[in-house]
Amino acid sequence: MDYRFQVNLSGIIDLLSQHTYSSPQVFIRELLQNASDAILARSFLEPGHEGETLIELSQDDDGTAVLVFTDNGIGLNEEEIHLFLATIGQTSKRDESFVHRDDFIGQFGIGLLSCFVVSDDVLVITRSARDNQQTIEWRGRADGTYSLTVLDEERPPGTEVRLRCKSGQEEYFKAERVQALAHHYGSLLRFPIRFSNGDETVLINSARAPWEQEFSNLPWEREAYMEYGTKLFQMDFFDFVPLSSHTGDVRGVAYVLPYSPSLAMKKTHRVYLKHMLLSEQTEGLLPDWAFFVKCVVNANDLRPTASRESFYEDEKLALTRAALGGQLRQYLIDLSVNSPGILRMLIEMHHLSFKALAVVDQEFFRIFMKWLPFETNMGPVTLTEYIEAHKVVRYVGKRDEFKQTAAVAAAQSLCVINGGYAYDRELIEQLPAFFPGRQLVHVDANKLFLGFKNLTLDEQTEVEKFLALATRTLEPFECTPELRTFSPTELPALYTQSNDALFMHSLSAGKEMADGLWSSVLEQMSSGIELKTWARLCLNYGNPVVHRIAKISDADMMRYAIQLLYVQSVLFSHRPLNPKEMVLLNESLLGFIKWGADVFEGWIQ
Amino acid sequence: MDSISEHHERAVELIDQALDLENGDERIAVSEDAVREADLSGNLELRYRAREACVRAQFLGGAPEKSLVNFSWLLATFDKNPGQFSEWAILWKYKWMVGLVSNLPQISKAKIYEMLDDLEARSLKAGYGRNAIFMLRYRLERFWDDKPRAAEYFLKMVETTTDDLSNCPACTRNEFASYSIYSGDDARGVELAQPLLDGENKCATIPHRTYAELLLSMVRLGRQQEALNYHRAGYRLIANNRRFLDHVADHLIFLALTENFARALELFEKHYPWTENNYDSFDLFHFARAAWFLFELTSERGTNSINLKLPRSFSRYSADGRYLAQDLAEMFKQKADDLAAQFDARNETDFFSRTMRETPGLKIWCAPFPLSV
Numbered sequence: 001m002d003y004r005f006q007v008n009l010s011g012i013i014d015l016l017s018q019h020t021y022s023s024p025q026v027f028i029r030e031l032l033q034n035a036s037d038a039i040l041a042r043s044f045l046e047p048g049h050e051g052e053t054l055i056e057l058s059q060d061d062d063g064t065a066v067l068v069f070t071d072n073g074i075g076l077n078e079e080e081i082h083l084f085l086a087t088i089g090q091t092s093k094r095d096e097s098f099v100h101r102d103d104f105i106g107q108f109g110i111g112l113l114s115c116f117v118v119s120d121d122v123l124v125i126t127r128s129a130r131d132n133q134q135t136i137e138w139r140g141r142a143d144g145t146y147s148l149t150v151l152d153e154e155r156p157p158g159t160e161v162r163l164r165c166k167s168g169q170e171e172y173f174k175a176e177r178v179q180a181l182a183h184h185y186g187s188l189l190r191f192p193i194r195f196s197n198g199d200e201t202v203l204i205n206s207a208r209a210p211w212e213q214e215f216s217n218l219p220w221e222r223e224a225y226m227e228y229g230t231k232l233f234q235m236d237f238f239d240f241v242p243l244s245s246h247t248g249d250v251r252g253v254a255y256v257l258p259y260s261p262s263l264a265m266k267k268t269h270r271v272y273l274k275h276m277l278l279s280e281q282t283e284g285l286l287p288d289w290a291f292f293v294k295c296v297v298n299a300n301d302l303r304p305t306a307s308r309e310s311f312y313e314d315e316k317l318a319l320t321r322a323a324l325g326g327q328l329r330q331y332l333i334d335l336s337v338n339s340p341g342i343l344r345m346l347i348e349m350h351h352l353s354f355k356a357l358a359v360v361d362q363e364f365f366r367i368f369m370k371w372l373p374f375e376t377n378m379g380p381v382t383l384t385e386y387i388e389a390h391k392v393v394r395y396v397g398k399r400d401e402f403k404q405t406a407a408v409a410a411a412q413s414l415c416v417i418n419g420g421y422a423y424d425r426e427l428i429e430q431l432p433a434f435f436p437g438r439q440l441v442h443v444d445a446n447k448l449f450l451g452f453k454n455l456t457l458d459e460q461t462e463v464e465k466f467l468a469l470a471t472r473t474l475e476p477f478e479c480t481p482e483l484r485t486f487s488p489t490e491l492p493a494l495y496t497q498s499n500d501a502l503f504m505h506s507l508s509a510g511k512e513m514a515d516g517l518w519s520s521v522l523e524q525m526s527s528g529i530e531l532k533t534w535a536r537l538c539l540n541y542g543n544p545v546v547h548r549i550a551k552i553s554d555a556d557m558m559r560y561a562i563q564l565l566y567v568q569s570v571l572f573s574h575r576p577l578n579p580k581e582m583v584l585l586n587e588s589l590l591g592f593i594k595w596g597a598d599v600f601e602g603w604i605q
Numbered sequence: 606m607d608s609i610s611e612h613h614e615r616a617v618e619l620i621d622q623a624l625d626l627e628n629g630d631e632r633i634a635v636s637e638d639a640v641r642e643a644d645l646s647g648n649l650e651l652r653y654r655a656r657e658a659c660v661r662a663q664f665l666g667g668a669p670e671k672s673l674v675n676f677s678w679l680l681a682t683f684d685k686n687p688g689q690f691s692e693w694a695i696l697w698k699y700k701w702m703v704g705l706v707s708n709l710p711q712i713s714k715a716k717i718y719e720m721l722d723d724l725e726a727r728s729l730k731a732g733y734g735r736n737a738i739f740m741l742r743y744r745l746e747r748f749w750d751d752k753p754r755a756a757e758y759f760l761k762m763v764e765t766t767t768d769d770l771s772n773c774p775a776c777t778r779n780e781f782a783s784y785s786i787y788s789g790d791d792a793r794g795v796e797l798a799q800p801l802l803d804g805e806n807k808c809a810t811i812p813h814r815t816y817a818e819l820l821l822s823m824v825r826l827g828r829q830q831e832a833l834n835y836h837r838a839g840y841r842l843i844a845n846n847r848r849f850l851d852h853v854a855d856h857l858i859f860l861a862l863t864e865n866f867a868r869a870l871e872l873f874e875k876h877y878p879w880t881e882n883n884y885d886s887f888d889l890f891h892f893a894r895a896a897w898f899l900f901e902l903t904s905e906r907g908t909n910s911i912n913l914k915l916p917r918s919f920s921r922y923s924a925d926g927r928y929l930a931q932d933l934a935e936m937f938k939q940k941a942d943d944l945a946a947q948f949d950a951r952n953e954t955d956f957f958s959r960t961m962r963e964t965p966g967l968k969i970w971c972a973p974f975p976l977s978v
Contacts, residue, residue: 262625262626263626263627264625306803309804310804312834313835318978398630420630420631442917503884506674509674510674510678515680518681520716524713528884574638576640576644
């Protein structure tokens, strides 16, 4: 007797191939999943039952390729078949279908649907291992009809699914492809998966994951783990760390990446769920700091999200993550005790991971303080080295500030740490907790001025005219000049701006460039910012050029010189010039050229 | 003097380097360096590309006010060189900017409408529909709580077809959920957001924002236990990016409402520094409001003296790290009140000050749900 689906099956298949299943190839995953569930269910019924699966590739009379998946699992009875069909009917409301994913029958129905993506009709022959059941044949067609027949045939319990290649899907019926996919999804399944192509039968999942093996010595263990990683990820890793967590029932291995990973890249892992491949791109398995490894793990007791790309964030996952993170942390600590040479190499590639952990883990920070590299204006140091050499910890929080202050600080024999790299500032600011009483000084250029020498009274008289002219010249640029003596004497002047001033500056530069609407937007923006301090130009009276300029008698020349010193110092501070300053630069350069030409002419005459 | 080709090379290198970094301060600094080097190279295309990277880094990394300036440069340059740069890319960034300016109370209402009109005219001229514009108009009216107009534009948005200027599917779905909550239907909002939490659609800000936006609804629905998982999942996603400061505030309020005070103070300590040198008044408002709520609840529960590690620049800095919760509550309330007044003056509504008045009322939802991990 023929029945009819209450839903449009081809519509559902379209929907499935677009959403739930990213590629037609997942029918192999789904069939393996069905086999795995069925075998598990039977082993509950008959402890000691040895499950197995066979995938056979053959041809129909008309030459169409045929794939047959056979398992010796629990099988289905007639009632259960009606149940899974009901599940198929519900798949139009896909949210509900996932409610059923935990139960085997619902799962079976959904899994079977994926077969219609590659086959126009699907034949299922099954016999339940429960009681004394009949053999049942179910034939479903993509047009939405199916038939159910009781076969008068004795066969062992289990299920056979037969697919005929749909036109255009030949790719998925090629021997190499089927074998590769079965291996891809099922290599860790614990029952044998065999593949037969006529005369030849091969075992697909012969190799077991290293964490499921016993090793009699360490070198063998290492070799097995490292080889497994190379095969799986096509990469020679630096090292490996076995992982396990009681919560979530997780076992696996983390491989240490042989290069520094990009921080912007997603950190994903290869995850098996109950020995079936869940995803190669699972996120969120490890703590955020652990981006120096790539993992492959099997989890038996974590709940994946529908996208399969991560697990549900719950207490179980949080505990699992903490356990796995703890093992990676312990691995690093063990290296510091047993293999400092290896640790050094590892830190060279992965110090960012170390620092990310140290930020949230004081004890770890304490241990690795003597290893982690930091940049200073006197070369790289570790924090331990720094603390031993300097009573006061001086640092800047941003890369820009470091550029501005590095040379000046060095000339005054002040060693300043650059906190502008990821995690560095946060770590430096934690130092007082480890070294009570140690002073922590956030250096900015303005503070460096405090160490500059004031001019003597005589000198102040000498520069009176110069300083007055500089004040007038720089006023339109909201900059206050001052004269001091400081090292290095090669540096004629130092320009500094507060954050607010810097931002105001960029706003005014933007206003000049923008059109009507945007110019007024920027104008309104700047009206909301209260500018507390002007920029400062600290001229170095110890610099021979400045010293001479201060005594030039020609007022124009003096002004040009002040303008050039200003522009040069602005550039030295790594701030771009605005249009007004470009004009200033041109004006003073031309002034100098004209003056040079006049002098040169004077010589000739 | 460095040669032009050296600047060119360095700019290209820095742009690449910025791509390799996570959104945050370092990425911003590197992309700003790229702009400097590109400017020195004199190559217009490179200067444009570097500023595009910079706008992205600044906008996505929590320095939106800076992105405003760079964007205005991009737009002016785009207009002066017809056909040379991607129209879609500039319009997309324009959308960011329009979304951003409502957070800055110094930008007048008239100016924001003017920007929207400008963006609308440009989009239509470029052949796009109005879907994205309706979305922005709805967000704007909702921002100052003009409910009828927000509803009107939301409906218009739903009725127009989407195009390449429309928000991505994840953001759109999130907006639907968020709109339900805004309209008072917590249960519907949570239901609509579920696929986002399942990872069905995602993007650079979803489900990061989703988790935070659902917390209060979950509390009102009495689903605190599940919400603890939302806190766990959502906070991890936003913990290291300044642009999510307003959502950190959502987590703070949630932690206070579930009486996870130790964890809340930990978050406060970590994120307080984000309020320094921060020009985003909207973020500052939400953080100050959450801090006020947290400290007030802390002191009401009998813990007035607390230990906090705060930077020296904190206006009430105490060297031994001891603070009175009541003092802090007052200080942050003052701060939030000031900002609310600025917003309400600009918006010509009382939404922000009303939000402040209604905040203590959240306490009726307060009940202990301790976080185990």
